[in-house]
Amino acid sequence: MALSLKPGATPQDEKPGRRKQAPLENAGERTLVSPLSLRRPSGRVIYWLVFALLLLSTLITLGPLYWMFSGALKSSSEIVQTPPTFWPVHPGWENYVNAWNVLNLPLYFINTLLLAGGAVLFQFLVSATAAYALSKLRPAGKNIIQFGFFCTLMVPPVVYLIPQFVNISSLPFIHVSLINNWSGVWLPEAANAFNILVLKSFFDSIPNELTEAARLDGANAWQLFTRIILPLSRPALAVVTIFTVIATWKDFLWPLLVLTEPDVQSLQLALYYAQVSNANMPFAYLIAGLALASIPPIVVFLLLQRQILRGISLTGLKG
Structure with a gap:
């Protein structure tokens, strides 16, 4: 039985077990943002805007954790002082042991x-x-x-x-x-x-x-x-x-x-x-x-x- 080949295809492309690679557009459909959307200026603006909002939300979420772990290294007076210090002036690592x-x-x-x-x-x-x-x-x-x-x-x-x-x-x-x-x-x-x-x-x-x-x-x-x-x-x-x-x-x-x-x-x-x-x-x-x-x-x-x-x-x- 003769094999029917598609126009422009070679016999090697029709071998059993060899998978054809999916086009880039089909692969992009399985992602959150397709490459086609990123090619447009509006798509890139929206993408980086969402990325900036997520990054800002992450920093806001990690802020209390940073204050807690860094506050444990401060003295009692430094913890309540205004304006607060971003990093302890004299870190007291012994506070954790005590x-x-x-x-x-x-x-x-x-x-x-x-x-x-x-x-x-x-x-x-x-x-x-x-x-x-x-x-x-x-x-x-x-x-x-x-x-x-x-x-x-x-x-x-x-x-x-x-x-x-x-x-x-x-x-x-x-x-x-x-x-x-x-x-x-x-x-x-x-x-x-x-x-x-x-x-x-x-x-x-x-x-x-x-x-x-x-x-x-x-x-x-x-x-x-x-x-x-x-x-x-x-x-x-x-x-x-x-x-x-x-x-x-x-x-x-x-x-x-x-x-x-x-x-x-x-x-x-x-x-x-x-x-x-x-x-x-x-x-x-x-x-x-x-x-x-x-x-x-x-x-x-x-x-x-x-x-x-x-x-x-x-x-x-x-x-």
Whole structure:
């Protein structure tokens, strides 16, 4: 059979396995701004205007971080002076070491890490199992339950703050108080409607043929969850883990109400009570403590930014 060649083409161009390169215009259609738009003066003006606005927004966002890390190197009088100094006149690097020792930050770093780890564990035990039940077990009234979860997202957390505190002070039926207990922080965070809906949306994308085949092999519901659903849901679980750790790390109001003993407090509470109870403590120590407390979330974001950006796409919930 004779090969039909296009006009101007050679046999080498028609060889199987050799891909023709896409034109520049087609490649430009997959970018934010096409090369054709940049060839026009108006397109270049708009491009550089947007670039300048984004650069300015980035500098404005990084401004408070720079002030915090540089302010920790200043003396207390230099921090509050007007006009402020862009860089410390005499940088005091020892402020970070003194803040680490005076504020007893190692204890509160460990407390906060344990709080975050427990919150992640409870998320897997409660939110992940609830999402699995809604997605794969399909209980009666599934749509009503899911609609109830959506409704709770519309309610500001401050509205149910007092009822939640009353429940934690004396758990219904068993009348046990969780004040000054880390469980008082873990339990309210375990049933997170947002995480349940995100995981449920991801579980829906897993083919039912996999679970049906496992059922035919004799697997029960728990084995389906632990051996099939969870291993295939690592991207969604990573996103939920990151969001939970960051939310627990920066949480202040709820631990302020529940954790009153210094030995069980988180890092944010320790910095607050250190400033309130010790008026003679140099203000630079508090700024240094805040700077040290902000390093772990920044490192987590830099290391796991792909998963965080993937989480933005996972938040497109399906019914």
